[in-house]
Amino acid sequence: MSKYHKSKITKLEIVKVATSFFLEVGYSKTSPKMIADELGISTGNLTYHYPTKEHLLAQLVEMLGDFQEKMIGYEADRGLSSNMSICIELMTVAAACEENEVARDFFVSAFQSPLCLKYLRNNHVERAKRIFAEQCKGWSDEQFTQAEILVQGIDYATIISNEASLPLNVRISGALNQILSIYNVPEDMRKEKIERVLSMDCRGLGKRVLKEFISYVENTVDAALDETISNNKKRD
Numbered sequence: 750m751s752k753y754h755k756s757k758i759t760k761l762e763i764v765k766v767a768t769s770f771f772l773e774v775g776y777s778k779t780s781p782k783m784i785a786d787e788l789g790i791s792t793g794n795l796t797y798h799y800p801t802k803e804h805l806l807a808q809l810v811e812m813l814g815d816f817q818e819k820m821i822g823y824e825a826d827r828g829l830s831s832n833m834s835i836c837i838e839l840m841t842v843a844a845a846c847e848e849n850e851v852a853r854d855f856f857v858s859a860f861q862s863p864l865c866l867k868y869l870r871n872n873h874v875e876r877a878k879r880i881f882a883e884q885c886k887g888w889s890d891e892q893f894t895q896a897e898i899l900v901q902g903i904d905y906a907t908i909i910s911n912e913a914s915l916p917l918n919v920r921i922s923g924a925l926n927q928i929l930s931i932y933n934v935p936e937d938m939r940k941e942k943i944e945r946v947l948s949m950d951c952r953g954l955g956k957r958v959l960k961e962f963i964s965y966v967e968n969t970v971d972a973a974l975d976e977t978i979s980n981n982k983k984r985d
Contacts, residue, residue, distance in 0.1 A: 844955025
């Protein structure tokens with residue numbers, strides 16, 4: 750096996766084990782040594798491929814972005830508009846964080862990571878340009894970026910919960926109203942979308958989507974591993 754393919758396989762195996770720990774044990778409770786020990790490699794070998802645990806978190810956040818895009822496409826096939834899909838996305842994330850401590854740890858850690866925030870901002874700015882093109886005609890790139898900075902703050906505030914927090918449905922309703930207002934969605938349309946979201950089984954949907962994301966990550970990494978190994982055998 751070539752050095753290149755061996756390195757690629759090792760990286761994929763690291764991602765597979767790390768994401769399993771992050772989504773089952775929790776990002777904050779996972780150490781590089783735990784990942785290395787599970788793989789039977791040294792921490793030096795691990796950090797050669799991924800200098801910090803944050804780099805592995807960023808890899809998982811990128812997969813989350815791909816998963817969310819696929820969900821938007823799936824919901825479009827069901828007849829839901831893209832901006833309605835964005836509303837459902839925020840609702841499911843907030844509900845998952847409310848119900849699952851590990852999920853909350855993952856999303857909070859992502860919002861506190863400069864690497865992850867940079868990716869999320871760039872990804873969501875491009876998405877907002879597409880989804881809110883009609884409501885934000887004439888907006889510059891800078892305006893979309895400024896809007897996304899505000900939206901990220903709202904998203905973060907929505908998933909943070911403690912004994913003093915408002916009820917989940919109130920947080921979701923307030924967040925969606927603010928976000929849609931930022932993107933110039935008319936009040937009557939905002940009200941209709943928020944009512945539709947709140948009529949759903951938020952907690953049940955949050956649990957289901959979290960399970961689907963975990964399966965998506967596992968399947969994506971396994972497929973990449975199989976493809977790399979297969980390509981290497983063909984070259985040999």
